[in-house]
Amino acid sequence: MALDRKIAYIDLSTGEIEIKPIPLDVRKKFLGGRGLDAYLLYNNKEQGCDPLARGNTLMISGGILTATCASATARTHVMAKSPLTGLLGSANMGGFFAPEMAWAGFHHLVIKGKAEKPVYLWIHNGEIEIRDAANLWGKTTTETQWAIREELGDDEIKSAVIGPAGENLVRFANVMTGIKNSAGRTGMGCVMGSKNLKAVAARGTMDIKIAHPVDALEYNKRFINQITSAKVNQTQGTLGTPFIWGATNSWGGIRTRNFQYNQCENADDIEPERIDEICEETMGPYHMTGCFGCQVHCRAQYKIPSGPYAGKYDEGPEYTSQGAFGGEPDCKNAVTVLTGNHLVDQYGMDNLETGSLISWAMELYELGIITSKDTDGLDLKFGNDEALLEMITRICYRDGWLADTLADGGIPASEKIGKDSFSYLIQVKGMSNLHSDERATPALALNIATGSRGSDHLRSRPAIDLYHLPEEVLRKIYSNPVPYDGPLSSEHTSYDGKPWMVFWQENCYMGVDCLCICKYHTTFLGATLPNFEDWTKVIYYNTGLDMTPKEIWDVAERCYNIERLFNLREGLQREDLKKGDTLNHRYYDEPCRRGAIDVIGATIDRKKFKKMIDEYYGHHGWDENGVPTPETLKRLGLDQEPSHLL
Amino acid sequence: MEKVLMINYQKCTGCRLCELVCSVMHDGVSNPARSRIKVMKWEAEGLYIPMSCQQCEDAPCMNVCPVKAISRDEDLGFVMVDYVICIGCRSCVAVCPFGAMNYNSIDKKVFKCDLCGGDPQCVRFCEVNAIEYVDADRLSTFKKKDAAERLSVAQKEAGALQAAI
Numbered sequence: 001m002a003l004d005r006k007i008a009y010i011d012l013s014t015g016e017i018e019i020k021p022i023p024l025d026v027r028k029k030f031l032g033g034r035g036l037d038a039y040l041l042y043n044n045k046e047q048g049c050d051p052l053a054r055g056n057t058l059m060i061s062g063g064i065l066t067a068t069c070a071s072a073t074a075r076t077h078v079m080a081k082s083p084l085t086g087l088l089g090s091a092n093m094g095g096f097f098a099p100e101m102a103w104a105g106f107h108h109l110v111i112k113g114k115a116e117k118p119v120y121l122w123i124h125n126g127e128i129e130i131r132d133a134a135n136l137w138g139k140t141t142t143e144t145q146w147a148i149r150e151e152l153g154d155d156e157i158k159s160a161v162i163g164p165a166g167e168n169l170v171r172f173a174n175v176m177t178g179i180k181n182s183a184g185r186t187g188m189g190c191v192m193g194s195k196n197l198k199a200v201a202a203r204g205t206m207d208i209k210i211a212h213p214v215d216a217l218e219y220n221k222r223f224i225n226q227i228t229s230a231k232v233n234q235t236q237g238t239l240g241t242p243f244i245w246g247a248t249n250s251w252g253g254i255r256t257r258n259f260q261y262n263q264c265e266n267a268d269d270i271e272p273e274r275i276d277e278i279c280e281e282t283m284g285p286y287h288m289t290g291c292f293g294c295q296v297h298c299r300a301q302y303k304i305p306s307g308p309y310a311g312k313y314d315e316g317p318e319y320t321s322q323g324a325f326g327g328e329p330d331c332k333n334a335v336t337v338l339t340g341n342h343l344v345d346q347y348g349m350d351n352l353e354t355g356s357l358i359s360w361a362m363e364l365y366e367l368g369i370i371t372s373k374d375t376d377g378l379d380l381k382f383g384n385d386e387a388l389l390e391m392i393t394r395i396c397y398r399d400g401w402l403a404d405t406l407a408d409g410g411i412p413a414s415e416k417i418g419k420d421s422f423s424y425l426i427q428v429k430g431m432s433n434l435h436s437d438e439r440a441t442p443a444l445a446l447n448i449a450t451g452s453r454g455s456d457h458l459r460s461r462p463a464i465d466l467y468h469l470p471e472e473v474l475r476k477i478y479s480n481p482v483p484y485d486g487p488l489s490s491e492h493t494s495y496d497g498k499p500w501m502v503f504w505q506e507n508c509y510m511g512v513d514c515l516c517i518c519k520y521h522t523t524f525l526g527a528t529l530p531n532f533e534d535w536t537k538v539i540y541y542n543t544g545l546d547m548t549p550k551e552i553w554d555v556a557e558r559c560y561n562i563e564r565l566f567n568l569r570e571g572l573q574r575e576d577l578k579k580g581d582t583l584n585h586r587y588y589d590e591p592c593r594r595g596a597i598d599v600i601g602a603t604i605d606r607k608k609f610k611k612m613i614d615e616y617y618g619h620h621g622w623d624e625n626g627v628p629t630p631e632t633l634k635r636l637g638l639d640q641e642p643s644h645l646l
Numbered sequence: 647m648e649k650v651l652m653i654n655y656q657k658c659t660g661c662r663l664c665e666l667v668c669s670v671m672h673d674g675v676s677n678p679a680r681s682r683i684k685v686m687k688w689e690a691e692g693l694y695i696p697m698s699c700q701q702c703e704d705a706p707c708m709n710v711c712p713v714k715a716i717s718r719d720e721d722l723g724f725v726m727v728d729y730v731i732c733i734g735c736r737s738c739v740a741v742c743p744f745g746a747m748n749y750n751s752i753d754k755k756v757f758k759c760d761l762c763g764g765d766p767q768c769v770r771f772c773e774v775n776a777i778e779y780v781d782a783d784r785l786s787t788f789k790k791k792d793a794a795e796r797l798s799v800a801q802k803e804a805g806a807l808q809a810a811i
Contacts, residue, residue, distance in 0.1 A: 069670045096662070103677060142690065155687075178689060205679035207752065213674040217667060221771065228773055289692060290661040295773040297659040301692040313691055 001209045002068050002543045003027060005107035007646065008128055010121065012195050013054060013113030017128050022107065026645050027545065029637065031552075032107055033063030034090060034513035035559035037079035040110055041088075042566050043642040051083035051187075052169065052194040058111040060160060060175075060200060062098030063516025066107065067208055067292075068542035069216040071223050074099065074291035075516040076160060076177065082186035082453070083194070084171045084353070084409045085430035087567045087579065090453045091174075091188045093160075094291035095181035097202065098516060100158040104204025111195065120159075120199040122152065125206055133198040137167060140346040141176045148201045159201040163348025165396045166193035171409040172353035172431075176345070180299070180315040181291070184350040186431065186453050187409075211544035219541050223521075223530060224295050230526040236298040237288060241319035242272040248436065252595015254327045255435040257382050258356075258363040259426050259586050262437040263594035264327040269334050275317075278305050278334055289315060296520050304338050317341040323435025324355020329362055329388050336385040340392055347396040356432035357406045357413070358391045360425055369419045376400045411578050422577075426584050429454035429572070439592050440602035441465065443498035446612050450502065450581045452563040458519060459509060462501035464527045465492050477523060478504050481532045481549035493598055495608045499616035510556035511535060558636040561620070561628050565641060574613075574626045581613055581626060648723035648782045651759070651766060653696050657776040660685055660694035664768035664777060671767045672757075680750055682759040683768050683777070696777060698768070699746035699759040701725050707738035707747050707758075723782070724761045732756065 009018040022036075030036040037059040049055035058080040065073045076098035082089030101107075105126040118133040135151075136144050141163040149157050158177060166173035166189030173189030174182040183189075192198075210216050227233055235243045248254055249264055256264040268274060282303035290297030299315045317325075317337050325340030326332055344351045358380075364370045365380040372379065380387050380402075394403035405413045411430045414422035426433045431454030438445040443465045444457075451459035464477075474488045478501060488497040505523075508531055512522050515535060523531050532549035539545050539552075564572075574580050587604045594600065614624065621632030633639045665681035673680050683698040701724050708716040708725060715731035716738060718724070727738075738747045738756055747758050759766075761779075769779045780788065 067666075067676050069666060069676055103679075146690065179692075205677065205752070207673070207675040207677045207680070209675050210670055213670050217670055217767070220667075224771070224773065287656075287692070288659055289694075290659040292661060293663040293666055294661050295663065295771075297661065297774070315692070 001211070002064060002066070002102070003545065005062075005102055005208075006105055007108040007110065008106055009110045009112070010128065010130070011113045012111060012115040012119065012130070012197060015130055017130075019128070020646070022646070027064065028547070029555065030559060031064045031514035031555050032066075033061055033075070033077045033516040034079065034092070035510060035555060036108060036514070037061050037077055037090070038088075038559050038562045038566065040108070040646065041079050041081070042562050043644050043646070044110060044112070045081055047569050049081070051081045051086065051089070051191060054112070054114045056081050056191060056194070058188070058191050058195065058197075059108060060111070061108040061516075062102050063107075063514055064545070065515040065517060065538060065542060067099035067102040069210050069213070069220050070515075070517065070538045070542055071220055071227060072291060072294035072296070072518045072521055073516060074294060075513070075518060076101075076183065077513060077516060078160075078175050078183040078188040080188060080191040081570065083169075083190045084187040085454045085579075087429055087570050087572060088453050088563050089186035089188055089191065090563075091183035091185045092458070092513060093175065093177060093181040093183040094294075094518060095158070095177040096292045097158045097160045097177040097181075099292050100204055101202040102204070102208060103206055104202045105206050109200065111197065114194065115196040118196050118198050120148065120197065120201060123200065123202040123204075125204055136198045138164065140164065141348045142179060142346065144199055145177070148199060152201070154203055157201050157203045159199045161199040161348070162189040162192045162197075163346060163396075165347045165349040166190055167198075168396065168398050168407070169193050170349055170396060170398070170407040172350040174348045174350055176348050179313070180341075180345045182345070182348075182350070184352070185456065187350070189348050210542055212541045216541040219537055223534065223538065226528070226530060227521050228295050230528055232526045233296045233520060236520060237296050239272040240288065240298050240300045240316070242270075242275070242317065242322055244319055245322050246271055249327075250596075252440070252592055252599035253437050254323060255426070255433075255437045256327045257330050258328060258359045258424065259584070259590065260363070261594055262439065262592045262599065264330065264332065267326065267332045269332050270322050270326045270337050272300065275300070275302065275334050275338065279303060281305060282311065291518065294518060296518070298520065302338060304342060305335060307335050307339055309339050309342055312342055314338070314342040314345055316345075318351075320434065321351045321355070324351045325388065328355050328359035328435050330382040331385040331388050333385055336388065339389055343389065343392045347392070349392075349396055352434060353409075353432050354392055354395060356426065356435070357395075357410055358388055360410065361391070361402065361406060363424050364417065364421055367424075369421050370402065370417060374402050376402070423585060426586070427455060428583065429579055431455050437592065439587055439604055440595075440599040441492050442495045442604060442609065442612065443492065443501055445583060445587060445604050445609065446498055446502050446616060447505070449583050450613070450616060452560065452567060460502045460506040461524070462498070462505045463525050464523065465498070465501060467527065468492070469527060473527065477527060481553050493602070495605070495612055499612050500619055502616060503619040506560055507553055507556035508532070510560050511552055514555060514559065515539070554636065558638060561632065561636055561638055562641070564622070564626070564628060565638070568627060572626070583609070649761070649779050650701055650782045650785065651698055651761070651769065652778045652780045652785055652788065653698065654776055654778070655695040657774045658685065658694045658696055659774055659776075660687060663771050664696060667767040667771045671762055679752070680757070682748065682757065696768075697744060697746065699725065700744055701759075706741045706743065710737045710741045712737065719760075722761055722764055724759065726760055727756060727758065729755065
C-alpha cells in the first residue's frame with residue numbers, strides 16, 4: 001500500500017536513523033509531499049535558526065500518490081528553511097527519484113544535523129545507510145549520479161544530488177535528479193551542501209499494493225485522455241514550455257534588460273522551432289522525453305551545436321531559461337541559452353535566480369553602481385553573451401568579488417553593493433521574479449507578491465486568467481469544491497475577484513504538491529484539466545483512502561496555513577520590502593514601454609493592489625497583517641501547533 | 647491471426663508507464679521489478695529502448711526447459727509458463743537472448759509477457775505509440791514503409807542539393 005510507506009529521521013551529526021510508520025490520522029490531515037513536509041518543518045526546526053546551521057531540517061519526500069497507478073506521479077518535494085529568503089524553502093522536481101524512493105519503502109526523509117565529512121544516503125528496500133562521499137565531492141550533478149551507480153553496481157539507482165554550487169553554498173543551489181530535473185528554488189541544494197550531504201541514492205523493488213487495481217487502471221486511462229486531449233499539453237509535448245515564449249513576447253510580457261523593457265526584440269533565434277533547427281545536425285529529429293508515467297512529455301532533448309560546449313547532451317531549455325539567459329540579459333542567441341542551461345544543470349544552480357541576478361548586475365553596471373573594478377575587468381553589459389556565461393561559472397565557484405556577492409542572493413548582495421542597488425532588484429521575499437512581466441495582470445502580480453516561498457509562478461498563479469474565459473466558465477471552475485458568489489472577471493487587467501482566483505489556485509497547487517503529481521495535470525495552463533473532484537477518485541482507487549473534494553480542499557488550506565505560520569515565525573511582515581507580501585516599486589512606478597494595447601503603459605495601481613491583498617487575506621481568514629486568526633486556526637485544526645504528531 | 651508487439655524505440659520518451667501498468671495489470675501492485683516490459687536507458691545520451699518478449703518461433707526458453715513447462719498459446723501465439731510444472735531452475739532466464747524471461751525474487755517465479763490475453767496494456771497506455779500490437783506478418787511492411795520514407799526524403803534532399811549546385 002502507498003499508505004504503508006515510511007518516514008525516516010536521519011541525524012547526520014550522530015549517524016542515528018529512526019524509521020517510523022505514518023499514522024492514518026496524520027495522512028488525512030496532511031496527505032503527504034509538500035503538505036506533510038510543511039508540518040514536519042514547523043514541528044522540527046527551531047525558531048530563527050540559521051538556515052545553514054545544524055538546526056535546520058531538510059525534508060525530501062514523495063506524495064500520497066507517488067509511484068501508484070495514477071498519471072505522472074513523478075514529483076519529488078524538498079523543504080527546509082531557505083538560505084536565500086530566510087523564510088520557507090520549498091522546491092519540487094520531476095524525474096524518477098521519488099517513485100524509486102517509494103519502491104524502496106519511503107515517502108518522507110527528515111534530515112537533521114551535519115555530517116563531519118561529505119556523505120551520501122543509500123536507501124534500499126527498507127534500509128538506509130550513510131556512506132562516504134569523499135570521491136563524489138566536486139563532481140557535477142550528472143557525474144555524481146553516474147559515479148554512485150558505478151560504486152553500488154546498479155544502473156537503475158536514482159539519486160537526488162547537489163553539484164558544485166551546493167557544495168560552495170551558493171544560496172540558490174538546486175537539488176537535482178537526472179539530466180535537468182531540478183528542485184530549483186529557495187536554495188535547497190545549499191542546505192544539503194551545508195549538511196555535507198552530497199546525494200540521496202535510492203533503489204527499490206518493494207511492491208506498492210494498489211487498493212482497486214482494475215478501477216485504478218481504467219481511471220488512469222480516462223485521466224490520461226483528459227490530460228492529453230488538452231491543446232496546451234499537446235503543444236507542450238512537441239515544443240516544451242518554450243511554446244509560450246513567442247506569444248508572451250509579442251504581447252509584451254517578457255521582462256528584458258532586467259526591468260527596463262517588457263518585450264525582447266529580435267528574439268526569434270531562441271524560439272523552440274529555431275532551436276530544433278540548429279540541433280537537427282547533432283541530435284537528429286526533434287525529440288521529447290518525459291518524467292515517470294507522464295504522457296505529456298514536455299522536456300526537449302538537445303546537444304549543444306557549437307561553441308566551447310559543442311556536443312554536450314542536455315534537456316530543455318525551459319521557458320525559464322529562455323528568459324534567464326535570453327530575455328533578461330538581452331542575449332538572444334540560441335547557443336547561449338542552450339549553453340547557459342547546460343551550465344546551471346551541471347553546476348546544480350537555479351537558472352531563474354542565476355539569470356535574474358546577472359541581469360540585475362548588468363543594469364547596475366550600466367548605471368555605474370558597479371564598475372569593471374568590481375567585475376574583475378569583465379564587461380558586464382547587456383547583450384554580452386560571453387560575460388553572461390562567464391558569470392554563471394564564476395557564481396558557482398564564487399570566483400571574484402561580484403560573483404561571491406551574487407552567490408549570497410539578491411538582498412545580501414544589495415546590502416553589500418549599497419548605493420541604490422536594492423531598488424533595481426526584482427524580487428519578492430528575497431527571491432527573484434520569473435521573467436514574465438506582471439504589470440498588466442494584477443492577478444499574477446498578487447500571486448507573486450503573496451507566494452509562500454517568495455516570488456513564484458507555481459504557488460498560486462491563475463494562468464487561465466489570461467485566456468479571457470467567459471465568466472460562467474470561470475465560475476464553474478472557481479466555485480468548486482467550495483461555493484463562491486463574489487465577483488469574477490474575465491478581464492486580465494481587472495482587479496475584481498482576482499484575490500479569490502489566487503486563493504483557489506493556492507489550494508489547488510497545494511493539493512497537487514501533496515499528491516506529488518505534475519501541475520500540467522491540473523487547472524494551471526489548461527481550464528479543462530482535473531482537480532479536486534477527480535483526485536478523490538484517483539486517491540480512492542490507488543490507496544483506498546476515501547475523501548471528499550472538500551476534505552482535500554481543507555487539507556490544502558491547512559497546509560498553506562502552516563506555511564504561513566512558519567513564515568510569520570521567521571519574520572514575515574506584510575509591508576516589509578525584503579520579507580513581506582510586497583512588490584518592487586518599479587511595478588507601480590514604471591509603465592510598460594512596449595507590447596499590445598492592453599499592456600503598453602500598464603502599471604500596478606498601489607491602492608487597488610493593497611485592497612486586493614486585504615481581500616486575499618480575508619478569503620484566508622487572516623487579519624489585516626496577514627496573520628491567521630484564532631478562529632481560522634481552530635477551524636483548520638491548527639490551534640495546537642506545533643503538535644508533534646510524528 | 648497471430649499478433650506481436652512492435653517496438654519503435656525512437657518514439658519512446660522513457661516515461662516507463664508501460665512498466666507500471668504491466669505490474670498493476672498482472673499483479674495488482676505497482677512495481678517495475680514485476681514488469682514484463684522494461685525500458686533500458688542510456689540517460690546521458692537521452693536514449694531509451696523498451697525490451698519485451700519476441701515470442702520466438704523456435705523459442706530457446708521452450709527448448710531449454712527440462713520439464714517442458716513452457717509452451718505456446720494456440721489462439722494468440724504467445725509463449726507461456728505453466729507454473730504447476732515449472733521447477734524454478736531459471737534455465738529459461740539464462741538462455742533468453744533478449745533478457746525477456748524474468749525472475750522475480752519476491753514470489754520466486756520466472757515470468758514473461760503474455761500479451762495481457764490479447765489487450766496488451768503497455769500498448770494501450772503508450773500515447774506516443776512506441777509500442778504497437780500488430781499482425782506478425784505485417785511487421786516487415788511497417789519497417790518497409792519507414793525505410794522507404796527515409797529513402798524518399800534522402801532523394802529529395804539530394805535533388806535539392808544538385809539543383810543548388
